[in-house]
Amino acid sequence: MIRLEKRTAPSQFWTYAAPLLAVMLTMACGGLLFAALGKDPFVTIRTIFWDPLFSEFAWYYRPQLLIKAAPLVLIAIGLSFGFRAGVWNIGAEGQYILGAICGAAVGLAFYPTESVFILPLMIMAGALGGWAWAMIPGVLRVKFGTNEILVSLMLVYVAQNLLASMALGVMRNPDAMGFPGSRNLARYPSATSWINESAGLHWGVVFAFIAVIFAYITLSRHIFGFQVRLSGQSPRAARFAGVNPGLLVLICMGISGALAGLAGLFEVAGPSGLISIDFNAGYGFTAIIVAFLGRLHPVGILLAAGLMALTYIGGEIAQSNLRLPAAAIQVLQGMLLFFLLAVDVLTHYRVRIGTRRIA
Amino acid sequence: MNTPLLRLEGLTKAYPGVVANKDVSFDIQPGEIHALLGENGAGKSTLVKTIYGLVKPDAGQMYLQGASFEPAEPRAARAAGVAMVFQHFSLFDAMNVAENIALGMENPPPQREIAARVRLVSDQYGLPLDPTRIVGELSAGERQRVEIIRCLLQDPKLLIMDEPTSVLTPQEVAILFETLRRLRDAGTAILYISHKLEEIRALCDAATVLRLGQVVGTCDPRATSAREMAELMVGSSLHVPLKAARAQGEVIMTLQGLSAKAPHRFGTALRDIDLTVRRGEILGIGGVAGNGQDELVAALSGEIRTRRNTLMMQGESIGHLGPNARRRMGLLAAPEERMGHAAAPDMTLTENALLTAVARQDLTRRGFVRWGKARDYASAVIKAFDVRTPGPANTARSLSGGNLQKFVIGREIMQNPVVFVVNQPTWGVDASAAAAIRQALLDLADKGAAVICISQDLDELMEISDRFAALNGGRLSAPRPAQGLSVEQIGLMLGGAHDMEVAHVDA
Numbered sequence: 001m002i003r004l005e006k007r008t009a010p011s012q013f014w015t016y017a018a019p020l021l022a023v024m025l026t027m028a029c030g031g032l033l034f035a036a037l038g039k040d041p042f043v044t045i046r047t048i049f050w051d052p053l054f055s056e057f058a059w060y061y062r063p064q065l066l067i068k069a070a071p072l073v074l075i076a077i078g079l080s081f082g083f084r085a086g087v088w089n090i091g092a093e094g095q096y097i098l099g100a101i102c103g104a105a106v107g108l109a110f111y112p113t114e115s116v117f118i119l120p121l122m123i124m125a126g127a128l129g130g131w132a133w134a135m136i137p138g139v140l141r142v143k144f145g146t147n148e149i150l151v152s153l154m155l156v157y158v159a160q161n162l163l164a165s166m167a168l169g170v171m172r173n174p175d176a177m178g179f180p181g182s183r184n185l186a187r188y189p190s191a192t193s194w195i196n197e198s199a200g201l202h203w204g205v206v207f208a209f210i211a212v213i214f215a216y217i218t219l220s221r222h223i224f225g226f227q228v229r230l231s232g233q234s235p236r237a238a239r240f241a242g243v244n245p246g247l248l249v250l251i252c253m254g255i256s257g258a259l260a261g262l263a264g265l266f267e268v269a270g271p272s273g274l275i276s277i278d279f280n281a282g283y284g285f286t287a288i289i290v291a292f293l294g295r296l297h298p299v300g301i302l303l304a305a306g307l308m309a310l311t312y313i314g315g316e317i318a319q320s321n322l323r324l325p326a327a328a329i330q331v332l333q334g335m336l337l338f339f340l341l342a343v344d345v346l347t348h349y350r351v352r353i354g355t356r357r358i359a
Numbered sequence: 360m361n362t363p364l365l366r367l368e369g370l371t372k373a374y375p376g377v378v379a380n381k382d383v384s385f386d387i388q389p390g391e392i393h394a395l396l397g398e399n400g401a402g403k404s405t406l407v408k409t410i411y412g413l414v415k416p417d418a419g420q421m422y423l424q425g426a427s428f429e430p431a432e433p434r435a436a437r438a439a440g441v442a443m444v445f446q447h448f449s450l451f452d453a454m455n456v457a458e459n460i461a462l463g464m465e466n467p468p469p470q471r472e473i474a475a476r477v478r479l480v481s482d483q484y485g486l487p488l489d490p491t492r493i494v495g496e497l498s499a500g501e502r503q504r505v506e507i508i509r510c511l512l513q514d515p516k517l518l519i520m521d522e523p524t525s526v527l528t529p530q531e532v533a534i535l536f537e538t539l540r541r542l543r544d545a546g547t548a549i550l551y552i553s554h555k556l557e558e559i560r561a562l563c564d565a566a567t568v569l570r571l572g573q574v575v576g577t578c579d580p581r582a583t584s585a586r587e588m589a590e591l592m593v594g595s596s597l598h599v600p601l602k603a604a605r606a607q608g609e610v611i612m613t614l615q616g617l618s619a620k621a622p623h624r625f626g627t628a629l630r631d632i633d634l635t636v637r638r639g640e641i642l643g644i645g646g647v648a649g650n651g652q653d654e655l656v657a658a659l660s661g662e663i664r665t666r667r668n669t670l671m672m673q674g675e676s677i678g679h680l681g682p683n684a685r686r687r688m689g690l691l692a693a694p695e696e697r698m699g700h701a702a703a704p705d706m707t708l709t710e711n712a713l714l715t716a717v718a719r720q721d722l723t724r725r726g727f728v729r730w731g732k733a734r735d736y737a738s739a740v741i742k743a744f745d746v747r748t749p750g751p752a753n754t755a756r757s758l759s760g761g762n763l764q765k766f767v768i769g770r771e772i773m774q775n776p777v778v779f780v781v782n783q784p785t786w787g788v789d790a791s792a793a794a795a796i797r798q799a800l801l802d803l804a805d806k807g808a809a810v811i812c813i814s815q816d817l818d819e820l821m822e823i824s825d826r827f828a829a830l831n832g833g834r835l836s837a838p839r840p841a842q843g844l845s846v847e848q849i850g851l852m853l854g855g856a857h858d859m860e861v862a863h864v865d866a
Binding site: 009221222223224226229230233234236237239240241242244 | 660661662681682683686692694696699700701702703704705706710713714715717718723726727728730753754757
C-alpha cells in the first residue's frame with residue numbers, strides 16, 4: 001500500500017529537487033511521445049533543451065531567450081507580491097498594453113527631438129499607465145468589494161480595443177501611407193529601449209534583474225514583505241498585526257500594474273518597436289504560470305521564466321528543423337507544468353510504502 | 360454479570376510520532392452514564408472517533424452487545440446504534456432546525472413529519488426547541504439541543520457527548536443534565552467526555568481516566584473526590600495558582616459607550632459597553648461564546664476602531680488608533696483563536712514573534728526586519744514560558760495547542776504590557792499549562808499591569824479575578840467584586856434568563 005503522510009514542515013531537499021525531477025520526468029515522457037511520432041527522442045530533446053543554449057547557432061538563440069524571458073520576469077515578479085498576499089491580479093496583459101500605449105505616446109509626442117530625457121520619461125509614463133490600469137480593479141475592490149479577478153480580466157479586453165483604436169487612430173504613423181501601426185520607436189535613437197540589439201540586451205532585461213533583487217530583499221528582509229506574506233497566509237492575523245488590508249491590496253495591485261506597464265513599454269520601444277493591433281503576445285497571461293512555477297519566489301521566477309523561454313525557442317527550432325508539429329511542443333509544455341505541480345506533493349508529503357507500522 | 364453494551368479490548372492507534380491510544384480496554388454497561396476523563400491530548404478524541412467509525416484502530420477489538428463491532432464509517436456506527444454530539448456543531452446558520460435535521464438523514468421524510476417528531480422528542484426529554492426557528496438565531500445551548508435531537512431521532516443505544524457543557528450557561532447545563540438522566544432511565548448508555556470534574560461527579564455512574572493514551576484508572580465518580588480524579592488525570596499533584604492580596608492602583612483605562620456593528624452576519628454587535636480597569640487588578644469577563652467576546656477583544660486591540668474618546672488610556676484618547684499604535688502605548692491583546700488570528704500557522708515562531716512584538720521590541724530598523732533580534736526574542740519567550748519545541752525555526756502549526764497558547768501569551772507578557780486583554784487564555788490547554796498561564800496572569804497583575812481576562816471557564820475566572828462582569832448579547836453587566844459571588848448570581852449575570860425553562864420532570 002502506498003500512502004501519503006503530511007510532513008510537519010515542507011522538505012528543504014524536495015523544495016529544490018522537485019523542479020529538477022519534474023524536468024527530467026518531462027524529458028522522459030516527452031521522449032516517449034516524440035518516439036511515438038517517429039522522431040528520434042534523444043535528438044528532439046537535445047534540440048529543445050540543449051540547442052538554444054549550446055549549439056553552434058546558440059549565438060542567435062541566446063538573445064532570443066533574453067528577449068522572451070525579460071517581460072515574463074518583470075510581470076511575474078509584480079504578480080508574485082499580489083499572489084502572496086491573496087490579491088489576484090489576472091489582468092497583467094491589460095496593464096502591459098496600457099504601459100506600452102502610455103510610454104509610446106510620450107515617445108511619439110517628442111518625435112523627432114533627440115534628448116537623453118525622453119527614454120526616462122517614457123519609462124515613467126509606462127509604469128504610470130500600467131499602475132493606473134491596475135488601480136481600477138484595486139480601488140473597486142477596496143471601495144465596493146468587487147472581485148478583482150473578474151474586473152482585471154475584463155479590463156484586458158478593454159485594453160485590447162483601446163490598443164486597436166490607437167494603432168488605427170491617433171498613434172498611426174502619418175508616413176505609413178495608411179497602414180495601421182505607429183512609428184517604429186526602435187528606430188528612434190532617443191526612445192529605443194535597446195542597449196545592444198544583437199546581444200538581445202535592452203533596458204527591460206536590466207530592469208528585470210533589478211526587480212528580482214528588489215523583490216528578494218523586500219520579501220525576505222523588509223517588514224512590508226512580511227506583511228504581504230502574512231496577509232496571504234492568515235488575513236485575520238495580518239489585521240491583528242496592524243496591516244491595513246485595503247492599503248495592502250492597493251500597493252500590491254500597484255506594484256504588479258507598474259511592473260507590467262514597464263514590461264509593455266520596454267517591449268514596444270525595443271523588440272516589437274511599434275504599437276500595432278496585435279502588439280500584445282500573451283506575456284501577461286504566461287507570466288501567471290511563470291509566477292506559480294517559480295513558487296512565487298523571485299529567484300524561482302527567474303529560473304521559471306528562463307525555462308519557459310527555453311521551451312518556446314527550443315520548440316520553434318524543433319518545429320522548423322525536425323518538422324515536429326506545434327501541438328507536440330504544446331503537449332511538452334503542458335507536461336512540464338503537470339509534472340512540476342505533481343512532484344510538488346513531495347515537498348509537503350512523505351510517501352510511505354508498505355503497511356502501517358505501529359509506533 | 361450481564362453483557363456490556365460496548366466492550367473495548369486493547370484498542371491501539373498511532374499517528375506519526377505519537378501514540379494516541381495504547382491498549383485501551385473498558386466496558387460501557389447499558390443504561391449508564393460513563394465518563395471519559397483526561398487532559399487535552401490524552402487520546403479521548405481519538406478513542407471516541409474510533410467508536411464512531413471515523414478512525415480505524417491499528418489493533419484491538421470492539422464488541423457491541425457481544426457482537427464484533429468494526430464500523431468502517433460513521434454511517435455504519437449510526438446504523439448499529441451509536442450516535443455522537445460533537446463539541447463543534449455542524450449546523451447551517453441560514454436554515455431552520457427541521458431542515459438542519461433533515462440534512463443529516465439518509466432518507467429524510469417530509470418537513471412536516473420531521474417537525475412533528477422533533478416536537479415529540481423534545482417534549483419527551485425536556486428539550487424545548489421550536490423546529491421552525493432559524494439556527495443562526497439560536498443560542499449555543501439551543502444549537503446543542505438540535506444536535507442532540509438529531510441523534511435521538513435515530514433511537515441510539517449509545518450516545519457519545521464530547522465536552523457538551525463548554526458552551527452552556529449553568530442553567531442550560533441543568534437542563535442538559537436532566538435530559539441525560541432521563542435518557543439513561545430510558546435505557547440509553549451515554550459516554551460523556553469532559554475534564555470538568557464536578558460535573559462528572561454530579562452526573563456519571565462510572566468513569567475511565569486516560570493519560571497519554573492509556574487507561575490509568577477507573578473509578579466511581581460519586582465516591583471519589585475531584586482532587587483524586589484530577590491527580591489521576593494529570594499524574595501528579597496539581598499546582599494551584601497563588602493569588603496574593605493586591606493593592607488597587609489608579610484607573611488606567613476607560614472604555615465609555617462602546618457600540619460597534621457586528622463585523623459579519625452572525626457576529627454580535629457591541630452595545631454601549633462601559634468599563635474601567637485599574638493598575639494591578641484582574642477583571643474577569645464571563646459569558647457563553649458568541650456573545651461579543653471576539654468583538655470586544657477586537658475593539659480593544661484596535662482591529663475594530665471606534666471614535667477617539669471611546670477608549671481612554673492613561674489620559675490619552677486612543678479609540679481611533681490601530682493595533683500597532685495601541686501596542687506602543689502598552690495595550691496588548693491575545694485573541695481566542697490561536698491558529699490564524701493570534702498566530703500564523705505556517706510561519707515560524709520567529710516570524711510569529713515579529714507579528715505583534717515589532718513595535719515594542721524594536722524589531723525593525725528603517726523598515727528592515729532585524730531577524731537576529733526577532734529570533735532572540737522568540738527564543739526568550741520559548742525559554743521563559745517553557746514552550747516545548749525544538750526551537751524558534753519551527754512553525755506555529757507544529758506546536759500543540761497548549762504550547763502555542765503559552766507562546767502567544769508569553770509573547771505579549773514579555774513585552775511588559777500596561778493593559779493586557781486575553782480571550783479564553785486556557786481553552787484547549789492541559790491542566791498544568793493552564794495553571795502556568797493563570798500564574799503568569801496573576802504575576803503580571805502583581806507587577807502593576809491591568810489584566811482583562813475573558814473566559815467561558817467560570818472556575819478559572821473565580822480563581823484569578825478581582826472583579827467579575829458578564830457579557831451577554833453584546834452588553835456588559837456592571838462588574839462586581841469576585842469574592843463571594845455565588846453560582847446562581849453568576850448564572851443570572853450571564854443572562855440565565857435566556858431559556859430558563861428547566862425540564863418538566865413529570866413527563
